[in-house]
Amino acid sequence: MMFLQYAIWGAWYAVLSAYLESDLGFSGVQVGAIYSLFPLAMIIAPFIGGQLADRYFASERIIGVLQLAGGGMLLLAARTTDYANLMLVMFVYCLLYAPTLALTNSIAMANLDNSEKQFGRIRVWGTIGWIAAGLVLAAWRTAALSSPGLEVGGDLLVFAAVVSFIMGIHSFTLPHTPPRTEATSPWAFLESLKMLKDRNFAIFLVICFVVATELQFYYVLTAPFLVSPRIGISDASVSAWMTIGQAAEIFVMAFVLSWSLKRLGMRRTLAIGVLAWPIRYVIFSIGGPTWLLLASLSLHGFCYVFFFVAAFIHVDNVAPPDVRASAQSLIAIVTLGFGSFVGAHFSGRVQDFFTVGDTTDWAHVFLVPVAITVAAAIAFLLFFKEQHLSLTTESEV
DSSP states (O other): OHHHHHHHHHHHTTTHHHHHHHTTOOOHHHHHHHHTHHHHHHHHGGGTHHHHHHHTSOHHHHHHHHHHHHHHHHHHHHTOOSHHHHHHHHHHHHHHHHHHHHHHHHHHHHTOSOHHHHHHHHHHHHHHHHHHHHHHHHHHHHHHHHOGGGOOTTHHHHHHHHHHHHHHHHHTTSOOOOOOSSOOOTTGGGGGGGGGGSHHHHHHHHHHHHHHHHHHHHHHHHHHHHHSTTTOOOTTTHHHHHHHHHHHHHHIIIIIHHHHHHHTHHHHHHHHHHHHHHHHHHHHHHTOOHHHHHHHGGGHHHHIIIIIIHHHHHHHHHSOGGGHHHHHHHHHIIIIIIIHHHHHHHHHHHHHHTEETTEEOHHHHHHHHHHHHHHHHHHHHHHOOOOOSOOOOGGGO
């Protein structure tokens, strides 16, 4: 289940920007706008799939219907080449796919004996699926170079559609997970807003938002940067190279994160995570040598795991028990929702600002996230203090 769920996402998300720019001729602003649709859908998702699963239908059936419909939208997207129509098609697709991320987690947790210990081993198959999708897409494109009959327009979207259809059919074989007796509210994250009265938590959340905006420079701009004449990675192989980040993510999560939290503590672990961001973007700005650029993709493991994964753990540690789930929803909406939405638009506009004709000044493009992440790192080191006990809510006073 997790393998297929994230293989769909991994088939198109990391390299869609290169396809939009190179094959369809879209501008940076247009690419950023299309990438902003997914975080927008993530904000809306709790009001769609979450409420349907909580109140009316079994989770596995909702996933099946959404994935089958999503596969159809992906095939339509592969045949759509104008900006306005592709925006509409991709927005509908994102609305169909986004709810399935939380629903697959819900099915896994509802059917595990000990979700705290077992879920990590289940979820890692999602990242493996993302990697596999990138490698299969690269193999398909490489084979098409010598066998033109294999070449298909919008191949990444067609491939994602095929996996989506498989996932849709497979979903109906998943363990039956009926609606919960007590439905959760899509506004649950509002319950945790009382935590913002704590200055330290408010600073932490603002820094999380800022860093999340800069994550989109990686997802939106890395593929176009790698296939640009300056770097020269081929379109056929770029999806394979992009999997380095996910492979590093697995390694850091499995072998480094728990060690760091035990030995260095939460504050230093988060500090390493936020400092890894400007290091990566400095290397991108320098623009070479190629081996160093490709090696720097592995910093995604520290950037993502040491900051975002550790941030979710930190929130779970400091949130009062009565708003813990709401606090997780809050940070997810701030980072994966609003932060990613703003970041997608911002990164596209920065690219266009430093583009003249068909030439992009990548050195200056990536200096922008360098400056912002350095500022975020300084703010974090100056103002964030590690908390060891849960914050006190008004109900506990």
